[in-house]
Amino acid sequence: MTDKQVKKVSCGEFHSLCLLSDGSVHSWGGSLHKQLGKRENSPLINRNPNTPNLIEGLLGKHIIDIDCGDHHSMALDGSGKVYSWGGGGTKFNKG
8 A cells, every 4th residue: 555645534433434546445443333344254354453454345436535424434436426334223323
């Protein structure tokens, strides 16, 4: 990641997202409500919650903006599509 620049960082209650200049998004922190967008069976996942992980579900989409809520995350791509994940349970916003 040394040749890429950080365009934006967004922080939720227990997690963070980072948007890089190539349109990729990385996440780290707590994931009780799946707001990190990690695929647990992925060989690319770093199991350390304090280490950023690529959000594989956004690969191939040129993300131009990100934001975090307390229990969810969102991304906007260049064509205007919005992606949302996290939340969960009956008591929390479902992303």
